[in-house]
């Protein structure tokens with residue numbers, strides 16, 4: 001007792017665990033957000049955990065999370081290899097191909113805000129063509145997931161990969177994606193349906209790479225295949241890389257889109273305010289729907305005309321996207337946390353507690369609530385992200401900020417505008433269930449899967 005009294009208190013404090021090697025992994029993976037919140041309460045904003053043999057330092061203050069993401073000493077620990085392994089079910093084969101070196105520059109070039117024009121010229125039109133038939137029927141009942149995300153999935157594949165991979169894989173993608181939380185954390189699961197679904201998408205991608213039609217096929221697909229071929233990657237392995245890319249392109253955007261509509265169903269005031277804003281902007285900025293379809297450039301969707309919609313999108317992400325990008329220290333270094341210094345050792349893992357940052361009461365009063373106009377008065381001039389200066393990490397930040405940040409925002413806006421402008425959408429069975437907040441057992445590390453909600457879709461009167 002005496003010696004423990006004399007030992008200097010270690011900083012950061014360590015969360016005790018009885019299990020060697022496993023440490024706190026079971027508590028963490030069964031309710032990541034709840035577990036971190038309990039540790040935060042016990043130890044304060046910085047603490048250490050043992051997670052499956054890894055020493056992880058968790059920090060919660062936004063300034064320290066920003067510092068980690070900006071640092072070149074803290075390198076991504078949850079890399080693309082892990083996404084590959086989760087989607088494909090095995091490690092990448094060793095080849096000369098390097099995703100960051102060979103494909104990231106293509107993404108930077110194609111998906112940067114400035115070059116988005118080529119992508120955005122047709123997205124609204126292709127999507128409209130895919131949902132126009134719903135304006136001809138009086139009423140239809142359909143699950144919200146395919147309603148909202150299938151047209152977007154098909155349209156984006158058409159643009160990014162080209163016509164040959166434009167349609168026919170949505171249902172299988174959905175089955176595969178549903179198994180991803182378990183695939184990523186290595187939990188056992190009933191894998192047969194998801195393996196079969198993966199096999200079917202894979203065989204489509206194998207045909208795609210075998211019949212590749214040159215580097216200009218789609219905005220990214222042709223260049224991706226060319227880079228893989230130049231690195232002597234086999235066709236089988238090429239299809240695997242493309243499959244991991246397809247998952248990364250769609251999964252998060254789909255999750256956010258569904259959650260935004262669920263939040264709007266639960267908040268009729270928000271629903272009507274955003275729809276009024278959309279109707280007004282289509283009239284004032286574009287003249288009518290045809291004008292919008294012809295000219296839905298990202299610059300026309302920024303600014304005050306869509307301030308509420310933009311705000312609702314980033315607010316949906318604040319609540320649902322709390323991806324805690326892990327980093328590994330590539331050498332020893334000192335990390336400042338307010339007036340304290342955290343000594344980080346080479347090989348230690350660092351985790352930003354994004355949940356704590358997104359729940360800061362001083363930045364986000366009533367922080368567990370969906371407040372659709374929370375960001376409406378922030379600076380939303382062209383190209384500005386309304387969360388600048390706020391503790392908001394849904395797209396990461398710093399060196400490895402999301403490469404699809406602008407395209408994702410654009411896709412979400414186009415989808416919301418088309419669906420809210422064209423249709424009345426209501427959950428079947430009257431008053432919607434309170435889908436939020438989620439019970440602890442449904443909180444996962446990525447975006448939680450939303451319930452299957454069946455909605456009634458009716459064309460709005462003006463479409464007749």
Ligand code: HEM
Pocket residue numbers: 076078107111248249250252253256317321323324325326393394395396397399400401402403404405407408
């Ligand atoms: C709402 C949709 C999306 C969300 C919430 C999202 C979220 C994120 C987050 C949080 C990170 C950083 C992870 C970390 O720090 O370790 C990230 C990275 C990345 N995202 Fe996204 N993402 C979305 C859409 C997209 C899309 C549409 C694409 C591609 C078309 C994309 C491509 C990437 C890539 C390539 C990276 C890795 C960047 C790097 O390591 O340098 N994302 N995303």
